[in-house]
Amino acid sequence: MRVAVLAHETDFEGWRKAARAFRQAGVAPERAAFRIGASGDGLFDERLPLAGPGAAPFSVPKAFVDLAREVILHRSADRLDLLYRLLWRLGGEPDLMKVVTDIDVAAAVERARNVSRASHKMKAFVRFRRIEDEAGERWVAWFEPAHRVVEKTAPFFVRRFTSLRWSILTPDGSASWDGEQLTFGPPATRAMAPSEDEVEEFWKTYYASTFNPARLKTKAMRSEMPQRYWKNLPEAALIPELVAQSAVRTEAMVAAPAPEPNARLARTLSRLNRDGAFGEGFAPSTLDELDQAVQACRRCPLWRDATQGVCGEGPKRARLMIVGEQPGDQEDLAGHPFVGPAGRVLDAALEQAGIDRGDVFVTNAVKHFKHEPRGKRRLHKTPNTAEVSACRWWLEAERRLVRPKVIVAMGGTAALGVLARKVAVTRERGRGIDLSDGAKALVTVHPSFLLRIPDAAARAVERDRFVADLKQARALL
C-alpha cells in the first residue's frame, strides 16, 4: 500500500501532487491511500512513489479539476479515494466525465452538489452578533456547516459586509475580515462566540412581523431552513410558537376588513397623474423612475392580483443582463427578482460559471406575478403572449438604460420578451443571437425547469448544460 499524507482535510494541492505522483508511478487505486496529518501506525510505506524516467506526463479535463476542488470539501471519509479512482480511470477513459450515469462520476457530482448546497446554507444562515474589542465594533458568528466550506464561502461575506470587521467561527476553522484582509484561523468552539446581542431582538421582531400564517408551508420551510441550522438562528426560537398560532392568526386575517390600497402605489399614481408622466412620450430616465412607473402600469391586467411590480436589479451599467419569466410568489412579496428557489439555483450556477451575481442585472420579461389561488397557495401561471408583449415596453426601457452587451433569456417567455418572437428553447439555446441594438442574446432554460426534474442524474445533466450556457454567455462578453 502506498500512502500520501496531506496537510489538512481540504489540502487540494497536496492531494493533486500526490495523486499525480501515484498515477505516473502506476499505483492502482486499490494500492493508493491518502491520510491527513501523520499516519503514525507504521503499517504503510509513506513515501510518495517516484515516477520512473519514462513516466509520461498527462493532463485531465478542467471539468475534473473543478469537480475535485469541490468534492474535497465534502465530509465523507472516502472522497480522496473516489477522486483518485476517477483520475486513474481518466487515463483509459478520457471522456469519463461526460458519462453522468457512471457510478463514480455520479457519486462525485452528488458530493459536489452537497458542498454547493452547504455553501448556500452558510450564506443564508450565518447570523452575526456584535461585540466590542480593542479596535471597536466587531461582528462574530458561530456556524456549523454541513461540509468544509468556510474558505470557499468567506469571499461572499467579504463582498456582502466589506465595511464591517467580522469573524465566522466554525468547528473546521475560522474566517476573519478586518476591512482589508481576509485571514483563516484554527477551529473554534461555540463557547468562543457571543450568544446574543440587542440586534438579535430587533431581528426577531422583524421576523415575527413578516411571518405570514396564511402562507405557512412547514414542509417547504423545513427543506429551505433545515433544523440542523436552527440552533444558531435567533428567529428559529420563534418558529414553534408562530406555527402553533398560525391557524388562529389566519382566521383573524380572513375576518379582518380589506386593507387600504398600497400606499406606495397610491403615491406613485398621484405623482404620475399630476406630472402627466404617463402621457405619450413618457420614458423613464433612471432605473428608480422606471421602478416607480411600473407600480402604476396598467398595460395589461396582471397588476390587479400582484402585490407589487418587480423590476430588475443590478449595476446600472451591467455588461450582462439575465431575463427570467416573471416574479414568483416570494419575489412578489419581497419586491426583488430571483430571491426564491429558482434564484438560489441561478446563484449556484452563476458561481459555477465564474460569473459574479453582483455584476449582473437580473430582471424578468413580465413585471407582475401571474398566478391563481389554490387554497392558501398562489400557483404560478405562465403569462400569455399579449401580456409578454405589453410588458416588453418595460424590458426594453431597462435595456435602454442598462445597455448590456449580452442578454441571457431564460425560458420561452423570456426569449419571447427579448427577441419578440416565439422561440424553441431546445433548438436555439446556447448560441449568440444578434440584436438590433448591437447586443447579443443567448437563450437557455429557466432555473425552475431544473427544480422540476425528478430524476437526480437527469437533473445533474441539465444543470451542467445550464452552467455551460452561462459560461458561453460569459465568453460572448
Ligand code: SF4
Ligand atoms: Fe404593466 Fe407588465 Fe405589470 Fe402588465 S405585467 S401591468 S405590462 S408592468
